[in-house]
Structure formats: C-alpha cells, structure tokens
Amino acid sequence: MRAISFYICILPTKLTMVMRLLLTAFFILTLGTVFSQEHPIPSLKYDDLTKSYQQIDSNASAVVVDEWGKTELEVVEADHALRVVHTYAVRIKILKKEGVDYANFQIPLYAFGNTFETIADIKGKTYNLRNTGISESEMNKQSIFLEKTSPFLHLAKFTLPQVEEGSIIDVQYRIFSPDVLNFRTWQFQTDIPKIHSAYTAIMPATYQYRVVLRGPYKLTDTKTEVLRSHFLLNGVRNDCSKITYVMDSVPAFLEEEHMLASKNYKSAVYFELEQYYLTNGSKVRVTKEWRDVDRELLTEKSFGGQLKKEDLFQNLLPTWIATASTDLEKAMAIYDHLKRTIRWNQVYGKYAQFGIKESLEQHKGNIGDINLALITALNAASLPAYPVLVSTRENGIPNNLHPVISDFNYVIASVTIDGKSYFLDASEAATPFGELPLRCINEQGRIIYSKKSSEWIPLKNEQPSLVSFTFLGQLDTAYNLTGKLTISYKGLDALKKRNEIASFNSQEEYFERMQEKIPNIGVKKSSLQNLDSLKDFLYEQLEIEMPMDEYVQNGILHINPIFINRTLKNPFNLNERFYPVDLGAQRHVTHNVNIRVPEGFIIHSSPKNSAMKLPEDAARFMYQSSIDKDRFVLRQVVSLNKAIYSVDEYFHLKEFFSRVIQQQQQELVITGTR
Template sequence: MRYILLAVIVILSSDLMAQSEELPTVLTSDFAKKIYEIDTNAHAIVLFEHGKTRIDKSESDRSLMVFHHYKTRLRILTKEGYEHANFTIPLYKYGSNFEYISDIKATTYNLIDGKIESTPLKNKDLFLENRSEFVKLNKFTLPDIQIGSIIELEYTLISPDIFNFRSWQFQTAIPKLKSNYRVQIPATYKYNITLKGPLKLSDTKSKVQRECLILNGQKIDCSDITYFMDNIPAFKTEAYMLAPKNYISAINFELEEMAMSRGGIKTFTKKWSDVDRELMTDKNFGGQLKKTNLFEGIFAETVNASSSPYDKAKEIFKWIQQNIKWNNTYGKYTQHGIEDALKAKNGNIADINLTLVTALNTMGIESYPILVSTRENGIPNSLHPVISDFNYVIAGVKIEDKTYLADASDPLLPFGELPLRCINDKGRIIFSKKSSEWIPLVNNQISSTDYSFDGLLDLSGTLKGRLVITYSGMDAVGKRRNILEYGSVAEYEEAIDEKLTNIAIKEINIGNLHDNEKELIENLDVEIKTADHIIGNSFNFNPIFINRISKNPFNLDERNYHVDIGSKRDESHTITIRLPNGSSIKASPKNTNLVLPDKSARYSYKSELRDGTLYVTQSLSLKKAIYDSNEYFQLKELFSRIIQHLKIDHSFNHVPDATL
C-alpha cells in the first residue's frame, strides 16, 4: 500500500486548469465502441468523472458548509452492467444536522434507429431511506437502461463536515477512462491530504484563487488544486478481505489547523494524550465508567465470590449479554447512557460494552474500553489520532497479565471472542491513568468444523449412516446463528434437507445449541445417493460427500492486498464406510500431503481399504489469520490442487459371489 502525505498551506503555482468541467455533447459516435481496451470484460465503464469541492458560506444554513459537486458519464456494456444504473448516495448526520443534496440531474441516452433518444430521471423516482438515526440513503435508478446506454448524473451535496472535507475515490468496481477532482480550500484551513492506493496520479494542476471567500468582512484566498488520473482499472474484490476503502486508490482530507478570525491557530490534529483526556472527560464515554454504584448488589446472586477472576468475568459478561439487547447501532459514545440502557434493557454498542467495562471494574476485575473501527469502516489511521476513524468500542479485560477482548452485544459469542466485524487490524485501548496504546484485534480460538461419518454402502448405491458435525470458534457462532434464524429445529431440518439435494436427513439432534461456551454438535442420520446401482463388476463414488471444496476462493491474476480470514481455521473429514461384500479398490485419489512454506497452511488426504471397510481422512489447516499479498499465489495454487484432487472418485471392483 502506498501513501503520499501533503500539507496544504498556500499553493504558489498559478497554472490554469487543464481541463474543462463541462462534458461534451453525447454524439452517435459515442455508441460505436463495444469493447474498451482498459478492460475487455467490463460490464460498464466510466467515460468521464469530475468532482469539485469547496468551502463556502451557506445562507440557508447560516454557516460555512462543504459544497461537493459531482458529475459523471458512464456506459452500460452488458446486462450484468445494469446494476450500475442504480445509485445510492449516503447522507450522514454531523451534530444536529444532516448532509443534503440539491440539484440532482440524471439522464439516460440510447441510440435508436440512428437517433439519440434521452430519458431524464423524474423526481418521483427519487427515494430517501432512513437507514438509522445517523444515516439516510438517497436512492434512484436511471430509466430505460439497455445494453449500450450512456448515463449522465450530476448533483451537489452540501455537508457540515468541514473536518474531513470530502474524500474522492479514483478507483471503484468498474474501470474509468478519466477521473479528476478539484478542491478549493481557503487559506485559513490547513489539511493533511493523503493519496492512498497503488495507482499514480497522471497530473496535478494548482493555482491560487484570489478572494474566493469573504468571512467576517475579510477576503480570503484559496488553494485551487485539481488531481487527474486516467485509465483506471476496476478494483476487483474477492473473498477474505477487509473493506475495499483500505486498498483502492483515493484521496482523503483531514483538517489539521484553522486560523481563527480574531487571531491565533486552532489545532485539530492532536496527540493521543489529548484524545485520551477528552474521551475520559466526555460524559458519554469516560463519564459512564464512573457509575459503579449502579451495580451494587446486582451480582450478589449471579457471581460466586469464591470463583476465579476469569470465571467471575465470564458470569458478568453473560449477565450483560442477557440483560441489554443490542439495537443494531454502532457507536463509541453511549446513545442512552448505561443507566437508561439497564432500565430499558436496550442500547447501542457503547451502551452495552461500557456497561460491561464498568460492571467488571465494580467487581474488582481490571477492564478498559478499546476503540475499534469495524471491518467495513476501514483501518484506523496509525500515523496520528483521528477519533472519527473509530465507530465501535469493546472491552479489554485484564486477568493475570493476559488481556481478553470482549463484546457483549452478541448473545452467541463466548467470552474472549470478537465478532468478525471487529477483527480489523488493531484497536486503541484507553487507560484511565496512563497513555492509551494499540492492541491487536484477534481471536485466539481456532475456527474449526469437523465432519465424522460412519456408515454402510448397500448394493443400491445408497450410503446410510451417522454424520456428526462439530463446530468451534467462529464456525460455531455462525452455525448457531444460522440454526436460530429458524423457528424450530424441525424448520431448520426441513430447510437443510431441501438444500442438500443428494442427502436425505432421517433424524437430527443438536447438542449445546444454547451454550456458547461449548462446541456445537449436529448428529444426523442420513441417506446419500453416492453411486449408481451396483450391478456387474465395478462402481464409483466420492466419499467426501459434504462440503467438498469445489470452487477456488482465490481467482485474481494479481491481488495487492492481504488475505484476512478473521481467525486461524481447521476443517477435517473422518469417513468410515463398510462396502458391499466382494469390493476391492480399482483406482482412488493418491494419498497426498501439501504444505505451504513456513508451514502456514497444510492439506492432507489419505484413504485405505481394510477388511472390507474404506477409511478416508482429509484435513485442511490454515495456520494464519492473515496472509500477505506475496503469499496469495501459494494459497491460490493450494486450493487449485485440492479441487483437482477431490474431483477424482474412488473406483471399486465388485465380485457379487465373493465371500468373506
């Protein structure tokens, strides 16, 4: 990953803007091209994209606002590209005010019988969805989309978020021929500008715009800069990755200093010690940790005074899980406060986990809040504190020199494990008396699924027996959630019976469904049609009849970002099948043992026919939660070889009159 840091103070160059912001008229010749060299498999392509952001006075808002003007023209190339005619523009709340949009203009152009027909977007086709208390979504779909359609979109977004100005993503899910971004920043503001990602700018033009803003009677000059990037490849997403925003080529702005109208400089980029102090004195963060009186007497009956600190922590954690339900809202600050959350039995992430921290400290168990940025929110800035990077808080519980990471918002999580949304590089642990520090966000528990089958293959080609599936770690959490989505075990059984078309489930029993401290165990009596009717001298079947790896999760020619699977993983199959009398192996997959360098991953397969019984063991072990991009092709090749290996069936000779 590449970063370029720039400090915007005053730009002395007076180069003129190299390109007009106006789009040329759509011509019939624009429809002629069917394939673009930048990506011959693209389903849609951006022909041109322009953004312009400035800080100016808003008379209606009676304050300085960020005005962001966006304009684009793109082409739909296939039916799969129709989705790129759907637009969602998020609007965020800052303080008491939401961002808002004005002047949306959108048109679809089609070439019909040699003539260009235009279809504008109508106001009735604009929809505003209230996603949460802090987010609204402006949604619309361009009309009359066909293969070859050209789309134009233009709008202005007005935001009170002067601190972060406006980010610009050069790279998205489809390729772009041209993208440029122009910013006009008053000289009273100094921003840290970060160019992130692997792609280079094709050009940068800058000048000083005189008297661009009049503030309190003072005329202020602006830095006027345009960033250009051409022939931008699409960003290809793949399994086991963090948020794309961590890797795509983009430019970000963060306010560092502001010159005050009455003199002096206000600094926004702070030291962690400043952030620590602000957090611990904030009534919705550190102020909540002082409310230890709320827990006097609560745990007298639920927590055994003679228990170990670890067992006490688990009991308190479980009590919080059961008594405050998460309202599906993130936050590093409490939404209601822990007192009201306890009364209402409902709250946001901070309500729940700051309650956990306070309750643990009340009971004499050392605990601290840890700021987290969730996976979809992006990796937090490690160069200097950016408090807005964090959108979540968990608990760090220190017991005998070991810190356990805990999130009580999910009733399916055992103590000491985090949901996948929190496994995102590192968090910042906020101590009460010393400086905060970074802490890795990891799950030490290996996620594993073990399949064990013991059965009999009869002469009809049907395999009957007992399948036992054992889940632990995050695999157990995910499976519990999957089962509990259904109204009953019977409904779950019916659903998986329909899904597993080659497996008939005769009976199912589930162990430890509601005890998240134990392994989850599924016991299934099954019938599987694995082979053709056994007539004559031979038959074939594959003993890995469930969860056989058949698709490689790694398919890119090049991946510039690491593989993050959330935790170490194990998967194993132990198969025992008694064959019809007179069976012998004619051909079978070779026993194999594949190991990556440094033993970071291993795959093994072994089969043996002994005394009329086929024994098969298979295991895949991923010894790392995160693999670097330079290990990508090794992982890709490993899965490719596994898939090829598992395509081979066992082939048997069968002598009907043989006796044992």
Template sequence: MTFRTLLFTLFIVLFSLSASSQGRKSATFGTLSHEVNTIESYPQDPEAAAVVVFEKGKTYASLINNRMLLVTEVHVITKVLDASRFDQGIIEIPYYRGSNTKENISHLKAITHNGKVQTFVKSSEIFDKDITENWSLKSFSFSDIQNGSVLEYTYRRETPFFFNINGWEFQGKLPKIYSEYETELPGNFVYRRALVGTEKLDINKVSLKRDCFHIPGFAQNADCEVSTYAMHHVPAFQEEDYMLSPKNYRSNINYELKEYTDFKGNKSEFTREWKDVDKEIRNNKDIGGQLKYDKLFEKELPQNILSIPNKLDRAKAVYSYIRDYYTWNEKYALFGDARVKDAFEEKSGSIKEINLSLINALEAADLDAKMVLSSTRDNGLPGFLYPVLTDFNYLFVLLEIDGTKYLLDASEKYAPFGLVPFRALNIQGRVMDLKEESSWTPIVPFNKNVHYVNAQFTAGDNGSFEGSVEEISTGYIGLSKRREFANRAVTEIVSEKQKSSVELLLSDYKTEALKEIEEPLKETYNLKLESELVADEVFLYPFLVNPLFTENPFKLNERSYPVDFGYPLTNTYLYQIDLNGKYTIPELPQNQRVKLPQDGGEFIISYVEENGILNIKFDLKLEKERYGAEAYKSLQDFFNRIITVLKNQPLVLKKV
C-alpha cells in the same frame, strides 16, 4: 492579523507519479461528446460491462444563507457496453445527519441517453432512506438501459463539516477513462492529504488563487489553494471474498483537517495527539461518564458470582451474565447518546451501552477492564498516525488477568468468553485507559475454530451407503451455526444440509450444547447416501456433508491486497466406510500433503483400506487469519487442490 494576511503555505503533495502528457478533460451535462457516443468497447478491459467515460468532483467553500458551507459538485458519465451484465444502474449517495445539522444533497439530475432519446429521472423517482442513526442514502435508478446507453448524473452536496472532506475515489467497480477531483479551499483551512491504493496520479497540480472567497463584514478577501488531481484509464477494483473493507485498498485521495485559523487570526489545531483525545474521551458524558456505575452492578450482580475466588472463573461468570442479560438493539452508537443505567433497566442497548455495562460489571467484581475503540471490518481501518475519532465506530472490552489479555464483547449472544464478533476483527484497536495514556492493541481472533466431521457408513445395494454422522463446531464456526439455528426449526436445518446434494437423505437430527455457549456445538444424525452406479462400478463422492469450502474463493489473475479470513481454522473429516463385502477398490486415490509457504497452513488427504474397511482422513489447517498479497498465487493453487479432492475426485468402487 487580517483575513487576507493569514499565512498561507501551499501544501506540497508528496505523491510518487510519473510525467504524463495526458491533459484535463471537461464535459457539459446533457450534451454528449463524439467520443462518448462512438465508444463500443474498452480495450483496456474487454470484459467490462460498462466504462465510466468521465467523472469529476469539485469541492469549494461557499456562503449559503449566511452559513459558510463546503460544497461538492459531482458529474459522472457512464457508457453501457453489455446491458445484460450491467448491474450499476442504481445510484446511492450517502449523506450524514447530525443531531443539530445535516448534509444536503441537491441539484440532482440524471439522464439515460439512447441515441437522441433522453429519459430523465423524475423527482418522484428519487428516494431517501435512513440506514443508521446518523447516515442516510439518496437513491435513484436509471431506466431503459440498453447496449450503448449513456448514463449521466450530477448532484451537489452541501455540508457544514469542514473537518471531514469526503475526498475522492478514483477507483470503483467499473473501469474509468478519466476521473478528476478539484478543490478550491480558503487558505485558513489547512488539510493533510493522503493517496491510498496502487494507482498513480496523471495530473497533480497545486496553485494559489487570489481573492477567491469573501465574508461580509471583513475588509479583505481570502486566498485559496487550488488543487487538481486526476487519473486516466483507471482499472476497475475487483472485490473478492476474504478481504477487509474495499475502501482500504481502492485508489482514492482523503483529506484530514490539520488546522484552522478564524477570521480574527485565532488558530485551532485539529490534528491532535492521543493525550488530547484521551482527555476528551475521559470527559465525554456518553463514554467516560458512563463508567461510574460499578456500584450499581455490585448491587445487581448475583452474590454467588461476586464471591467466586478464582479471577478467571469470576470474569467468565460476569461476562456470561451481561451477555445473557442484554439484547443488542442493532446500533453501534459510538458517539451517540449512551445511558448505561437506562439500558440496564430496559435489558437492551447499543454496542457501546452493553460493553460499557460489561466494564462496569467487571470493575464491580474487582477485575481490571478497559474499553477499546475500534472500527468494524466494513467501516475501514482507522488511521494509525494521528487520532481521527470519526475513523472509529465500535467499542469492545479488554480484560487483563495475571498478565493475560482477553478481548470481550457481550453484545453477541452466542460468543464464548474471549471471542469478539467477526465484524470487529479489524487488525488494531485503541485501548482507552482512563487513568494512563491510551495505546494500540492487536485485535486477536479466537484461535480454536474447528469444524470436525466423524462419519461411519456401511455399503448397501445399488450404490447406497447408510450410517451415522457427528459434527462438532467451535469458535467462530460454532457461533455462526448457533446464530443460524436459533430461529430455525429442525426441518429447516435438515433441508438446508440436504441442499448440498440430491444424493443425501438425513434423519434423526439432533443438537447438543446449543445453548451451552462455552461448549462445542455437536450435531448428530443418520445419513443415507445414494451414489452413482454405472454398470458394475460405483462413483462415490464422500465429502458431501457441509464442507466449509465448496469452491475456490480465489479466482482473480492477480490480487494487490491481502487475503483476510478473520481467524485461523481447522476443518477435519474422518470417514470410515465398511464395504460390507459388496465392493472392492481397484485403486485408491493418491494420498496428498500440501503446505502453504512460511508455515501458513496445510491440507492432508489419506486413504487406507484394510479388510474391506476404508478409512479416509481429510485435514485442512489455515494457521493464519491474514495472508499478504504475495501469498495469493499459493493460496489459489492450494484451494484448487482442495476443491479437486472435495468435489472432483470420486472413489471408484467395483461391485463384487
């Protein structure tokens, strides 16, 4: 079979879109159109600080220094509408560095246009920075940004990694008037494509280009598939708290190499089945090959751990030993080098090395443990239909005892047994059973996440109240506090707590079980509260002590993606206030009980006054870690009412 006669089937894009009369746009670097120069506002988003007027990417194959590379050229033009609110003046371009080869960012040019004045970014103002073991950033900053400035840049990416086309993000932090992505790919590369997000394509064209690519030494040229995808007037993607990675929801098109036919006609399938990946992981010297050290850990683990008769108690002891023994070196290194034996000797390692050590140790203790491949929350969701190993960047442990499953990650010093860190709470992971076929498993968060506050106050003179406070924190809330407190002096902790209000004065602060990770973390202290005294009335805001929520996190008019807290939680306040004969309460605030739909949670606030003693109970429960976009308005209203109670609803006391 000759190169020219390779079977080439145009990929039919299965996207839903409506017909559009809007056509393609073009631009020349350094020369601004009348349209760009005259834009003063963007009616589709009047609050936008800037708008991307034109954006184009083009990806094609090219022979460079006798190497076949994938080249992407990018050109972006942005109009600044309000410089005081514009915060996108720093451009960062990520690129991959492999062990033997890397991507190259070249031909980078950037201009700030202010009328006829052009300010170019100098080569000395372009910087490279390594951010992980395999990823770097090339960055620069636009200067002299004013109202009406036009920021323009272009660059070229050269990569040898044909299996991993970056695709194109049509949607970003700024609204876009026009965004286009074009590919011109030889027909011996067949890609599967997917459009992510809620926005629709306005241009969706696929055609065949004859004789588009030539390799010296081959008689025939290659035909290419030419694809053009574009959107007009793309709204800005608005990020908000409590979400998974924005890349899961921003409108973009991604590519996955399905198959490749070399110039001699030999075909390679890249879209594999999981059984193929299982074999690859099993034979990988840095993953499956590191699960042969159970004898090492059988020798090194204390005998009093190995001899514990109860399986669950033995598992907890092994987990605690490994967690306390290792220090995480802040690297994930899922597909990098791994040496479990070296990591053990050094008492330090990557996520992979520590958790593979945990598997070896659990196996040495005659327990059934398996690795789970996953993706962190900020890395995006892995594809569920086909195995794409580059989607994964994390590894933790699944332990099964008498039919009950436990998720473990020994890299987190302050994590109790059965709690995987917040960074790993990303819906599903792939259990790699090296003896059987792999399978998906839900990543279930630790479910006992409680912040409990019990306080007793006695009224003093001139609006002051003094008393004692006990705080108890468990699960992810306790982990977060232990991590925060680990390297902080007591004075710093007290100062941080007092920041919530100038009316607070803390003393005699103590913690209990700070290092007993399996126990609830307890904080106790004395507190003096100075409230507002106006004439003969006191306005007392009782919920000043470390509330979990100080404002409504949900502020958008609408949200098209789920709300993800990561874990369910309970926040409870029990307050007892002795009015001490100094005050009366003419009218108690109204008791409330507000529920989320479908048993998603509730909050209760109740006030009871008897014989000069006021008891207040606030109880907030979020029963789910994740809520669909359809629940957004309910959550928004729910938190509006919570914040009203916590911050805007004082107790009005009348001086006796």
C-alpha cells in the same frame, strides 16, 4: 497498498486576512464564492456511442468514460454561514445488459447535528443510437425522491430513462453540506473501470490539510494553483488553494472472499484537517495527541462517565459471582450474566446510547451500553478492565498516525486475569468468553488505560476456527450408503453456526432447512450437542442415507468420499490481488470417512494419497486413505496456519487451493453384485 501523504497549507501574508476569514456559522459574512455549474465533461459525439470500450475490460458491464468533481466553500449570506458545496458529474457507457443497474443512483445525505446535507440541480440524460442519429431522453424531476432511511441518513434516489445495452448516461448534481471542517473523499476506483477521473479541491488559505492518496495506482497528474482574493469578506479579499487530482485508466476494483472493507484498498484521495485559524488569529488544532483524546473520552458523560457507575452493580454482583471461586470464574460469570441482562439492539457505537442504568432497567442497549457496562461491572468486582476502541471490519482500518476519533464505531472490553488479557464483547449470546466476533477483528484497536495513557493493541482471536466432518457408515447390497455423520465446530465457525441456529424458531425448523440444502442426502435423525455450552465444541449429529445406485455402471460404483463440504470452487481467482487475505483466525477443516462394504463387494481402488505445504508452513494439506479388506478409511486435513496472508503470499494460496480441488475430485471405486 500505497499511501502517499503531503500537506496543503497556504497562509495569508497579512494577519488581518487570517483574523477576518470566516470559519464557522456564527461569523458575519458579506459576499459568497461564485459557483459555476459548468463542468469540463465534453459534449457527446456520435463515436462515443459506437465505440465498444470492450478492450478496456472484457468483463466489465459498464465503464466510466469521464468523471469530474469539485468541492469548495460557499458563503450563505441569508444565514450568515458557510457550507461545503460538492459538484459531481459523470458519463457512463453501458456495455452489457447487466450494466443497466448503473442507471440507478442512490446518493447518501448525512446529518450533522440537527442539519442534513441537501442535494440540488440533479440532471440526467440517456443517449441511444436510433437509426443514424442520437436519441436523447432527459430524466423527469418526478423520478427523483428522498428516502429518510434513519435519523442520520437520507438517500436521494433516481433512475435514468430508456437505458439499455449500448446507452450512454450523463448525470450531474450538487450536494450542500454544513460540515465545513471536512472535504469529501474522492474515490478514483469503484467496481467498474474508469477512463478518466478528475477531482478539484478549493480550500481556504488558513486550513491545513494532510492529503493522503491510498491504493495501488499513481495519479496521472496533479495541478496546484493559488486563487488570489477568492473570498471577499468584510472588505478584505482572501486567498484559496486549488488542487486538481487526475487519474486515467483506472481498473475496476474486484472484491474477493476474506477481505477487510474495500475502502481500505481502493485508490482514493483523503483529506484530513489538521488545523485552522479563527478570525481572531488564534490557531485551532483538529489533529490532537492521544492524551488529549484519552482525556476527552474519559470525561465524556456517555463514555468515561458510565465507567464511574460501579455502584449500579453492588446489589447484582453477589448473586452473579456467588459460585465463583477464582478471578477467571468471576469474570466469566459477570460476562455470562451481562449477556443475558442487556440485549443488543443491533446498533453500533463507542458511546452509550441510553446509559448503563437505563440499559440495565430496560434490558436493552447499543454496543456502547453493553460493553461499557461490562467494563464497569468487572472493575466493581476488582477485576482490572479497560475499554478498547474498535473500528469494525466494514467501517475501515483506523488511522494509526494520529487520533481520528470518528474512525471508531465500536468499543469492547479488555480484562487482565493472572497476567493474561482477554478481549470481551458481550453483545451476542453465542460469543464465548475471550473470543471476538469476526466484525471486531480489524487489525488493531486502541485501549484506553487512563486520561493520560493509551496504546494500540492487535485484535485477534487466539482460538483457531475448527470444523470437522466425521462419517462412520456402510454400503449395503442395494448401493445405499447409510451411517452417522458428526460435524463439530469451534471458534468463529461455532459462533457462526450457533447464530444461524438461533435465527430459526426451533431446531426442527433449522434441520428442515438443512435438508433442503442437501437434497441428495436423506436425514433420518438429527440432534445438537453443546448448543449452549460455549466453551465446548458444538456438535451436529445426523443419521443419514444416500442412494448410490445412480453412480453405478456395469456393477461398478464410483463415489467421491468427500461427499459433504467439498471445495468445488477456488475462493481465490484474481490474477493479482492488491490486498491481504484476512480470515479472522487460523482455520482447520478435517474430514474423517470410514465406510464398510458388504460381503461380495470389493474396494477396487482408492484415491491416491497427497500432501503439501506452503513456505514457512503457512498452510498444509494432507489426504491419506487406506483399504483394509472390507473397509475404506480416509483422513483429509486442510490447515490454514495464518489468520492473515500478505499480498506476496496470494499466488501460493491460490495454487494451494487449486491443488486441493484437484485432489478432491478423485473417486473411490467399488465393485460388486446386487
């Protein structure tokens, strides 16, 4: 992933210009910026509709022919306020029937305080070839509607008419935002290829931005100019900088398994406001030092203010830790009791939503309520615990160059006992002490020690993810394979399985659903072991029966001994992957198979043994079988010995799984008579 940073800062030559520049909604404005609704996407030509574009990407269902955007500030005289205006226009060619979905638009509009972003001037047209001419279908305004998704998010939705394979659609709109301190991120790369994408940012002279280009692709062109006297404010004209970023021939971003949020890796330009000037000439730094953020967090009522409420646990702790004799046992008891006391309402947050007191009384809360309560309870028991700010995997990797508090959407606890630190998240009943759910494993978090001290720490699970399949069975003379199948889970796989089981009304309902997923295997009896004992392996025990007669020809049975959880498809298929493979933890999958055949049957041949490993023991594979008279024994182990594989290791990992799949296609051959 490339990240190129540079700074935009054009300062006025006269201090009076700085002092008079409008920066917030409370200053008096006299004249706004003139906004042009024109955009540089050229008029449609006949050749645009007849051109196939398939040579760009034969797998693409649609392609962005041209895309243009512009963001600038606009003065609203009636409200004596500033707003950010974002203009967008795009032309898309529909290449395949599946690409028709790209005619459905959902534009997010966010809340800033009590004010929402708004959208206006939405226009859409569909162009089709009809006989020898071009047919135009304009979108009706009645096709546009606003969905109020949450108190923080609205969605503007519309669908263009008459869209089919071969159509070209044109869309344009403007978004008005009250968030004057932020420019919008421009995504050059999406899930379909783009021929041309251009973005223009017009910024006041007294704003200093750090501009970051992320992703693997370079800009085709960058144009910079100064717009002299762009604002007329209180009789004084002020300058702005105008920068246009262009990227041509942008490939589609292809997502694959085991990755962090795609926005970490897509080619895009980001704007990070570092400082600006007030009308009195004073400078305001937006980018702060971590000690400033630490102090603000720990003095914030919904964060540090909650950590002071240790008295709320004085009456609870004696009962919670009554049977604990060591500090570790005390911490585990507090963790377990808190999970049962406050139920997660499925809302993320680094701040408390209700506060510890109300969450304890109402037995519900968001992530901030739960884990800040956990930290406070641990400290009340004289166990040193600290908050750790986290950005979840889907939220993106946090900025580690300087504090951007909005990057974090989650908080967990860190407690140190006998010199060892444990990460804790008490939001889910199935999460064992000292382990984190996958959503929290996102490179690193920021641990806040005090108002003057914090540091980055890696987020990882020491416990590998373990899955084992053990089958002990026998083949009868009617070619029925019966026996006992035991599946064990530990680590992230155990957490996932326990949560899956909990999603059903009963264990019986869960096993019924399992039977539907494996129709070729009859389950005669089933049970679970250690479902609530989180420190132990979770076991599924199944008595199964599999008719094998359909695999018999001329008295010869061909059976694949890896009959469950066999790798059928390589999870890594890209020609080139520009982002790491992130599993969240090391992972080991084991198969143990033991099959006895009846008298008169002969195990004619078994799969060949195989073993391989990647450089530096990054991964191992072992497939070993043997025949002992009437018994076939197989042991297979797939060990991924790293939680994260770099881009340079991708090809080796891809080839590794390709060979695993080939090996698992081998069959056991048994001869006999009925």
